[in-house]
Structures are given as structure tokens and as C-alpha cells.
Amino acid sequence: MSANAAAARRRYWILAVLSPLTLLALWALVTAQGLATPMILPSPLAVLASLGDMVGHGYSGVDLATHVLASLRRVGIAFCGGALLGTVLGLLRGRVAEIDALFLVPSELVRPIPPLGLIPLFILWFGIGEASKILLIFLSVFLIAMVNAQAGARACSLDALRAARSMGASRVQAFRFVVLPSALPQIMTGLRVAMGTALTILVAAELLGGDRGLGFLILDASSFFRTTYVFAGIVLVGLIGLASDRAIALLGRRIVHWEGKR
Amino acid sequence: MTGAYTEEPPAGRIAIAGGAIRLGGGAAAFEVVRDIDLAIPPRQFVCLLGPSGCGKSTLLGALAGHLALARGSLALDGEPVAGPHPERGIVFQQHTLLPWRRVLDNVAFGPKMRGVPRAERLAQAREFLALVGLADFADRYPSELSGGMQQRVEIARVLINQPRVLLMDEPFGALDAQTRLMMQEVLLDIWTRLPTTVVFVTHDIDEALFLGDRVLVMSARPGRILEDIPLAFPRPRGRDLVTDPDFVALKRRCLDLLRPRDGRPPLPRLTPLGLPLAGAA
Numbered sequence: 212m213s214a215n216a217a218a219a220r221r222r223y224w225i226l227a228v229l230s231p232l233t234l235l236a237l238w239a240l241v242t243a244q245g246l247a248t249p250m251i252l253p254s255p256l257a258v259l260a261s262l263g264d265m266v267g268h269g270y271s272g273v274d275l276a277t278h279v280l281a282s283l284r285r286v287g288i289a290f291c292g293g294a295l296l297g298t299v300l301g302l303l304r305g306r307v308a309e310i311d312a313l314f315l316v317p318s319e320l321v322r323p324i325p326p327l328g329l330i331p332l333f334i335l336w337f338g339i340g341e342a343s344k345i346l347l348i349f350l351s352v353f354l355i356a357m358v359n360a361q362a363g364a365r366a367c368s369l370d371a372l373r374a375a376r377s378m379g380a381s382r383v384q385a386f387r388f389v390v391l392p393s394a395l396p397q398i399m400t401g402l403r404v405a406m407g408t409a410l411t412i413l414v415a416a417e418l419l420g421g422d423r424g425l426g427f428l429i430l431d432a433s434s435f436f437r438t439t440y441v442f443a444g445i446v447l448v449g450l451i452g453l454a455s456d457r458a459i460a461l462l463g464r465r466i467v468h469w470e471g472k473r
Numbered sequence: 474m475t476g477a478y479t480e481e482p483p484a485g486r487i488a489i490a491g492g493a494i495r496l497g498g499g500a501a502a503f504e505v506v507r508d509i510d511l512a513i514p515p516r517q518f519v520c521l522l523g524p525s526g527c528g529k530s531t532l533l534g535a536l537a538g539h540l541a542l543a544r545g546s547l548a549l550d551g552e553p554v555a556g557p558h559p560e561r562g563i564v565f566q567q568h569t570l571l572p573w574r575r576v577l578d579n580v581a582f583g584p585k586m587r588g589v590p591r592a593e594r595l596a597q598a599r600e601f602l603a604l605v606g607l608a609d610f611a612d613r614y615p616s617e618l619s620g621g622m623q624q625r626v627e628i629a630r631v632l633i634n635q636p637r638v639l640l641m642d643e644p645f646g647a648l649d650a651q652t653r654l655m656m657q658e659v660l661l662d663i664w665t666r667l668p669t670t671v672v673f674v675t676h677d678i679d680e681a682l683f684l685g686d687r688v689l690v691m692s693a694r695p696g697r698i699l700e701d702i703p704l705a706f707p708r709p710r711g712r713d714l715v716t717d718p719d720f721v722a723l724k725r726r727c728l729d730l731l732r733p734r735d736g737r738p739p740l741p742r743l744t745p746l747g748l749p750l751a752g753a754a
């Protein structure tokens with residue numbers, strides 16, 4: 212790496228670290244100045260204290276780790292299932308006109324419906340247990356993954372496909388060795404977006420009753436005006452979001468190592 | 474001939490009779506090329522010359538088996554062409570190398586599709602990379618190569634399938650003039666060592682005359698073969714061929730054939746102020 216690139220990289224990281232620290236400082240300043248009542252905006256230290264309390268004593272009789280794991284499990288199952296099914300179906304839709312025709316109207320009918328609007332329906336159909344929560348997240352992830360995989364499946368040129376066929380690739384081989392890898396950059400981008408959405412839906416899905424999960428924790432705390440706990444829960448969801456996004460981005464750069472070098 | 478081809482492939486004789494190709498669907502469908510009657514003997518180097526949009530790529534697509542004829546017949550060594558096959562390899566203007574695979578793996582693509590074991594196909598790929606002069610670039614990625622090198626890899630990955638016919642669609646059209654001349658010589662050098670029929674599409678008259686045993690000049694739409702010009706220049710050919718009086722005479726002939734001749738008067742000259750004035754000559 213040249214000295215110039217190293218300097219640019221250092222600058223990047225300094226900014227990336229400074230920006231959240233600045234926000235934190237602003238938050239601390241606003242609360243220290245008494246510009247907002249603690250009920251509306253508690254100080255960072257108070258939030259940290261509540262977080263510490265939950266780490267030590269749990270929340271509403273349940274370990275904090277149990278809350279976190281319950282949420283991660285829901286998101287994990289729904290995300291993996293939705294990403295896999297959505298990607299496979301999207302790739303097929305992008306390449307097989309008949310399959311696209313089959314799914315076009317149903318998926319475009321469902322896609323504009325806000326998932327939260329489906330909550331009452333899901334309760335009716337699947338009850339208020341795990342199934343409703345997981346299926347609601349699954350649906351959002353599935354739709355996002357499908358749209359991106361479909362667009363990605365059209366990324367490879369006609370010439371590239373024809374060249375592969377002329378080198379002896381069967382239709383299935385051309386799909387496996389040309390279409391799929393060409394679609395990967397867009398698939399990975401779709402998965403990042405889907406993960407963000409999945410966490411959003413998670414908090415709302417945990418509205419559907421139950422007594423554990425970060426969404427439950429946030430909603431429960433807010434109904435008792437325990438604002439510091441609400442904030443602590445939000446911070447935890449945010450950290451999970453940050454970590455999962457970075458993980459997918461890193462994985463994407465590993466898998467799609469050729470991107471940007473063409 | 475090098476040892477690169479393990480066995481002498483069968484001839485590579487192309488025969489088209491009354492060929493026509495339609496493109497577009499429904500009411501918009503039209504005949505892009507028609508009345509193609511053509512016999513190409515094995516190992517001949519044929520250049521297809523014509524104005525842009527006259528249907529050269531379309532005709533080549535039919536030879537490759539990517540497009541079907543609307544009328545007529547097309548056969549290779551007596552077998553009707555139905556669909557793409559490695560015996561008819563194709564090289565496009567833009568390389569189609571897989572950016573996520575090393576150069577060596579790109580060249581080994583065809584054997585991999587046929588299920589040739591890894592060690593064997595990589596050994597073959599090295600041999601063909603050496604044939605195009607890129608033995609030292611096996612472990613690079615395509616993006617790390619120049620345009621000319623990318624096209625050489627493309628040629629190697631087609632030749633590894635030991636095609637009877639090599640189809641090339643303006644393969645050097647995107648290269649700079651210098652590289653283009655160099656690639657023409659590289660191609661001739663490779664071709665003299667391999668028993669392959671070549672159909673080479675170009676709109677560059679010099680390129681067609683320099684490379685071919687024969688030039689087929691096509692008309693603008695609907696594409697038809699206007700003239701079949703045999704080229705008797707001895708091989709190996711050097712660059713000074715382009716100043717040979719016979720070469721210059723054929724070049725003039727091709728220029729004449731390619732000039733638009735659809736009965737319309739020539740376009741009026743522009744005045745220095747823009748569009749020609751009405752009534753002004």
C-alpha cells in the first residue's frame with residue numbers, strides 16, 4: 212500500500228471513530244446542561260447504569276443474555292431462511308421467464324404492504340408464539356433478498372452466457388458458474404439491507420406478546436416509563452445491527468473479492 | 474502444428490445454403506440477413522467485412538448456434554448446426570473472462586465443464602496459455618491484464634476445446650491501433666499452427682485483407698454477401714503487405730463496395746454556419 216493510501220485509510224478510521232464519539236459527547240452535553248428532562252432523554256451515564264443493572268440482575272426476572280439470545284434466534288432463523296429462499300427464487304426469476312411470471316403479481320402485491328400492517332393478520336393465522344414473529348421477519352428478508360438476487364441475475368452479459376455455452380457449459384452449468392457469481396455483489400448488498408430491516412421488524416414483532424427479547428424489553432420498559440432501560444435496549448439493538456452489518460460487509464468483501472477491479 | 478491439439482480434429486467445413494435469419498418478435502420481426510450461400514473449406518481463414526449493423530454478428534451467432542436460421546440450412550462437416558458446441562468456439566469484442574477466476578482457471582473452463590480432472594485440465598490450460606504467450610500470467614486475475622492480453626486469454630480458452638471452427642466477432646475492435654496490429658500477427662501465428670477454420674468478422678478493410686484467405690463483403694440491410702474476394706497473398710505475411718499494389722487495389726475495391734449505394738443522392742455538404750441552406754448546392 213502506498214503512503215498516500217495508508218494516510219487515506221487512517222483518515223477514514225479517525226473519522227469513523229470520531230463521529231459516534233461526537234454524538235455521544237453532544238448527548239452528554241445536552242443532558243448535563245439540563246436541556247431535556249431525564250424522562251425524555253436520560254444521560255449516557257444513567258443509561259450505562261441501567262445496562263449494568265440488567266447485566267447483573269436481568270430484566271423482569273429473565274437474564275439479559277436470555278433476552279438477547281431470544282432476539283438473535285428469531286432474527287437468525289428468519290434471516291437465514293428468508294435470505295436462502297429469496298436468493299434462490301430471485302435468481303430463478305431473473306433467468307427463467309416462466310418462473311418470473313408465476314411470482315410477479317403475488318410478490319409485487321405483498322411487497323408494498325408494510326410488514327407491521329400484517330401483524331394482526333399474522334396473530335390470527337399463526338397465534339402470538341414464535342411462529343408469528345419469525346415469519347414476519349422472514350417475509351421481509353425474503354422479499355428484499357428476492358428483488359436483489361433477481362436484479363443480480365441479470366448482471367451478466369449475454370455474450371458471457373453465450374461464450375460459456377459455446378465452451379460446453381450446459382444451461383445449469385452456465386447458471387452455476389456464470390450467472391450466480393455475477394449476481395453475488397448485488398446479493399450481498401441485498402443481504403445487508405435485509406439484515407437492517409430484519410432488526411427493525413424484530414422489535415415490532417416482539418410486540419406480539421411473549422416475555423423475552425430485546426423488543427419486549429424496550430416496549431415493556433417504555434410502558435413503565437423506565438426510559439433509561441428503553442435506551443439501554445435500543446443501544447443493544449443498535450450494537451447488534453452494527454456488528455451484523457460489518458460482518459456481512461466483511462464477508463461480502465471476502466466472497467466478492469473481484470468487485471471494483473474490473 | 475504444435476502438440477497442443479491431442480488429435481487431428483475432423484475437417485471444419487462450413488456449408489450454408491439459402492440461409493436467412495430473422496430477429497425481433499411479432500410485427501417488429503425482420504430479416505437481418507438473407508440469401509446466404511456459402512461454402513468454406515477446412516482450415517480456411519475467412520473474413521466477413523461489412524458496414525456496422527449489416528448483420529455480421531447475427532450471421533456469426535447462427536454459426537455459433539446461438540441463433541437459429543429462419544430459412545435454409547447450415548452444416549458443419551455435413552452435420553446440421555443445432556445449438557452451441559465447443560467444436561465452434563467464439564471470441565467477442567469485449568472479453569467474457571470470469572473476473573473471479575484466475576487466468577489459468579479461465580482457460581480451463583471448457584475442460585472443467587466436460588468433467589476433465591483438475592490436474593489434467595490445469596496442465597492443458599498451461600499449454601494453451603503458453604501458446605498465446607502468456608505462460609507467466611497464469612495466476613493473475615483478468616482485471617490485472619491489458620486489453621490485448623485479455624483477448625489472448627480468450628483465444629486460449631476457446632482453443633483448449635480443440636474447435637474445428639474459430640468464430641471471432643471484431644475481437645480486436647476495442648484495442649488501440651498498435652495492439653491491434655500486434656494481435657493480428659499473434660492470431661496468424663497461432664492459426665498456422667492449428668488445424669482450425671476461422672471466420673473473422675471486422676469492419677476494418679486493412680484487417681480483413683491482411684488476415685484472410687478470402688474476404689466476404691456484406692451489404693447493408695438486409696445483409697447479403699455482395700462479393701467473395703479470394704486473397705492470394707503468400708504467407709507468412711508481413712506489415713509491408715499493406716503497401717503492395719495488389720493489396721491497395723483490393724482495398725479500393727472494398728471501399729467501393731462498402732460505400733452506401735441505395736439510390737439516394739450523397740448528403741449535402743455542411744456550410745460553415747451549420748445546416749446547408751435550402752436551394753444551395
Ligand SMILES: Nc1ncnc2c1ncn2[C@@H]1O[C@H](COP(=O)(O)OP(=O)(O)O)[C@@H](O)[C@H]1O
Nearest residue numbers: 496497505523524525526527528529530531532
Ligand atoms: N435481438 C435483436 N432484435 C432485433 N434486432 C436486432 C437484434 N440484434 C441485432 N438487431 C439488429 O440487426 C441488425 C444487425 O445487427 P448485427 O448483426 O449486430 O450487425 P453487425 O454485427 O454487422 O454490426 C442491426 O440493425 C441490429 O439493430
Ligand SMILES: [Mg+2]
Nearest residue numbers: 529530531642
Ligand atoms: Mg457486430
